[in-house]
Amino acid sequence: MTESAPVDPTSTEGWKKLDGIAAGFTPDLRGWFDSDPGRAERYTLQAADLTVDLSKGLVDDEILGALLQVAKDTHVAERFQAMLAGEHINATEDRAVLHTALRRPKGATPALVVDGQDVDADVHATLDKVYAFADKVRSGEWTGVTGKRIETVVNIGIGGSDLGPVMVYEALKPYVQPGLEARFVSNIDPADIYEKTADLDPETTLFIVASKTFGTLETLTNARLARQWLWEKLGLTDASDDEKSDAVAKHFVAVSTALDKVAAFGIDPENAFGFWDWVGGRYSVDSAIGTSVVIAIGKENWEQFLAGFHAVDEHVRTTPLEQNVPVLMGLLNVWYSNFLGAQSHAVLPYTQYLHRFAAYLQQLTMESNGKRVRWDGSPVTTETGEVFWGEPGTNGQHAFYQLIHQGTRLIPTDFITVAKPARPLKDETGDGKAVQPGQDVHALFLANFFAQTKALAFGKTADEVRAEGTTDEAIVAARTFTGNKPSTSILAPELTPSVLGQLIALYEHIVFTEGTIWGIDSFDQWGVELGKQLALQIAPAVDGDQAALDAQDSSTKALIAKYLELRGE
Numbered sequence: 377m378t379e380s381a382p383v384d385p386t387s388t389e390g391w392k393k394l395d396g397i398a399a400g401f402t403p404d405l406r407g408w409f410d411s412d413p414g415r416a417e418r419y420t421l422q423a424a425d426l427t428v429d430l431s432k433g434l435v436d437d438e439i440l441g442a443l444l445q446v447a448k449d450t451h452v453a454e455r456f457q458a459m460l461a462g463e464h465i466n467a468t469e470d471r472a473v474l475h476t477a478l479r480r481p482k483g484a485t486p487a488l489v490v491d492g493q494d495v496d497a498d499v500h501a502t503l504d505k506v507y508a509f510a511d512k513v514r515s516g517e518w519t520g521v522t523g524k525r526i527e528t529v530v531n532i533g534i535g536g537s538d539l540g541p542v543m544v545y546e547a548l549k550p551y552v553q554p555g556l557e558a559r560f561v562s563n564i565d566p567a568d569i570y571e572k573t574a575d576l577d578p579e580t581t582l583f584i585v586a587s588k589t590f591g592t593l594e595t596l597t598n599a600r601l602a603r604q605w606l607w608e609k610l611g612l613t614d615a616s617d618d619e620k621s622d623a624v625a626k627h628f629v630a631v632s633t634a635l636d637k638v639a640a641f642g643i644d645p646e647n648a649f650g651f652w653d654w655v656g657g658r659y660s661v662d663s664a665i666g667t668s669v670v671i672a673i674g675k676e677n678w679e680q681f682l683a684g685f686h687a688v689d690e691h692v693r694t695t696p697l698e699q700n701v702p703v704l705m706g707l708l709n710v711w712y713s714n715f716l717g718a719q720s721h722a723v724l725p726y727t728q729y730l731h732r733f734a735a736y737l738q739q740l741t742m743e744s745n746g747k748r749v750r751w752d753g754s755p756v757t758t759e760t761g762e763v764f765w766g767e768p769g770t771n772g773q774h775a776f777y778q779l780i781h782q783g784t785r786l787i788p789t790d791f792i793t794v795a796k797p798a799r800p801l802k803d804e805t806g807d808g809k810a811v812q813p814g815q816d817v818h819a820l821f822l823a824n825f826f827a828q829t830k831a832l833a834f835g836k837t838a839d840e841v842r843a844e845g846t847t848d849e850a851i852v853a854a855r856t857f858t859g860n861k862p863s864t865s866i867l868a869p870e871l872t873p874s875v876l877g878q879l880i881a882l883y884e885h886i887v888f889t890e891g892t893i894w895g896i897d898s899f900d901q902w903g904v905e906l907g908k909q910l911a912l913q914i915a916p917a918v919d920g921d922q923a924a925l926d927a928q929d930s931s932t933k934a935l936i937a938k939y940l941e942l943r944g945e
C-alpha cells in the first residue's frame with residue numbers, strides 16, 4: 377500500500393496557533409523556573425533507561441499543547457503504526473520501512489508478515505548466521521588461509537555501511553574481546569585503505585565488504601584494493617586462480633542485499649550475510665551491517681544492543697504523545713526550526729566513547745530529512761532538515777561553545793551523558809586549588825555537563841557581571857550571557873550496549889516525527905545520485921581523455937586541467 381497525500385502542517389490549527397505565539401515570543405527561562413517550581417519535574421520524562429529533561433527548552437504548556445496538536449493532525453502516531461506494520465511508507469521507492477523489525481525479539485507474536493514474507497523468521501535466520509560466524513572468529517575456529525586466528529577485522533563500507541558500525545564499535549570499546557580489533561575503511565581516497573592496512577598482518581586480517589547494494593564505487597574499489605593487498609602480502613600475486621580464491625574465501629566475507637553481486641566478486645555466498653530492501657542504509661546498523669561489531673563484542677552484547685532499540689520502539693508505540701520522548705523531541709525541533717529560525721542542532725555527548733555519534737547522526741538526520749518535496753512529489757510547505765553537528769564535551773567547550781553561548785544564532789543542543797563511567801579514575805594529587813586530591817575525574821567531567829546546560833539556560837545578567845567587580849561597560853557587555861539558549865539533557869545509567877541501542881532508536885524516531893510533520897519521505901535519498909553519476913562521467917576526463925575533458929563546462933574543465941598540470945601529467 378502506498379501512502380495517502382501528506383497533511384500540510386501549516387494548515388493545521390496547532391500550526392496557526394504556534395505562528396501567533398512565535399510572533400510575540402520572548403523566552404524567559406529564569407522567569408519560567410522561578411514561577412513554576414514543578415517545571416523540571418513536569419518536563420522530565422523517561423524512555424526505557426533514558427531520563428530526558430526538556431525543561432531547559434524554550435517551551436511552555438501552551439506551546440507544547442499546540443505542537444502536540446500538530447502531531448495529531450499530521451497523524452504521527454498512525455504513520456508510526458503503519459511503519460511497524462510494513463506499509464510502504466517509503467513512497468518514492470514503493471518499499472516498506474522495517475528497521476524496527478531488525479530488533480523484534482525472537483518469537484514475538486503475532487509474527488510480522490509483510491508482502492508475503494515472514495520478516496521475523498528472515499531476521500532471526502540471518503542473526504543466527506551472523507552469530508555463528510562471529511563465534512567462530514572470536515573462538516579462533518575460523519582461521520586465515522595459513523591457519524592463524526583472526527586478530528583484525530576490517531570493515532569496508534561507506535555511509536550507512538560504515539558510520540553506524542564505526543560509531544558503535546567506538547562506543548562499545550570496553551566490550552571488545554581482548555586480542556580482537558576492528559578497523560573501518562570508507563573513503564575512496566587511497567590514503568584511507570593504505571593507512572588502515574599499513575601495519576596489518578595479512579594472515580590474521582579478515583575483510584568484511586559491507587554494501588547494501590554492492591554497487592557503491594568507493595566500497596567496491598576499496599574491496600578490490602584490499603584483495604590486491606592480501607594477494608600481494610601473502611605472496612600470491614602470481615599464484616594460481618585457485619590459490620588466490622582460497623585466500624579470498626578465508627579473508628573476505630560480505631554483507632549485502634545483492635548476494636549475486638557478492639558471488640561475482642569471488643566471495644562464497646556461504647560467507648555472506650543478507651538483509652533486505654526495507655532497511656535503509658542509515659537505518660541498518662542493527663542489521664548484518666553490524667557484523668564487524670558482533671565479532672568484536674559477541675552475541676550476548678549484541679542481543680542487549682538490539683533489546684535497547686526495541687525498548688524505545690515499544691516506548692514510542694505504547695506511550696501517549698504527551699509523554700512520548702522521541703515525539704516530543706521531534707516536536708521541539710520543529711518549533712525551533714520552523715518558528716524560531718534555528719538552522720542547526722548540536723549534539724554534545726559527555727562521554728568520550730560517543731565521539732562518533734554526531735557524525736553518525738549527520739547521515740541519519742540529514743540524508744533522511746534534507747528534502748524539498750513531499751512524499752507525493754508536491755513542494756514542502758515549510759523549512760525542513762536542520763544541520764546536525766557536534767563533538768564530545770568537554771572538547772567542544774574549548775572550540776565552538778562560544779558561538780552557542782554568545783553568538784546571534786539560535787542553536788538548540790542535546791547534551792547526552794551517563795552516570796557510571798566505563799573507566800573511573802581519580803586525580804590522586806589534584807592541584808590543591810581547583811582540583812582537590814582524590815577528585816573523581818568523571819564527577820568533574822559531569823560538573824561541566826551540568827554547568828553548560830545551566831549557563832545556556834540562565835546566562836549571566838549585566839548586573840551580575842557588575843556585581844563581580846567589572847566596571848567598564850564595554851567589558852560588562854562582552855561578559856554578559858543572555859541565556860535562553862535551549863538544551864535537552866539526556867542521562868543514562870551507563871553506556872551499555874542496550875543504552876546505545878536506545879539512544880540510536882531515540883534519534884531514528886525523532887527523525888521520523890519531524891519527517892512525518894513535514895510530509896517528506898525520510899527513507900529515500902535521491903539527492904546523492906547526481907554527484908555519483910557525474911563522477912563516473914568525469915572520471916575519464918580526469919584520466920586524460922581529451923574528448924571527455926572538452927565536454928565539461930569551462931570551470932570544471934579548467935579545474936581538471938590545473939589538476940593534471942599540478943600532477944605533472
Ligand code: F6P
Nearest residue numbers: 535536537587588589592657904
Ligand atoms: O550515497 C548514499 C548511500 O546510498 C547511503 O544511503 C548508503 O548508506 C551508502 O550510500 C552506502 O550504500 P551501500 O551500502 O549500498 O554501499
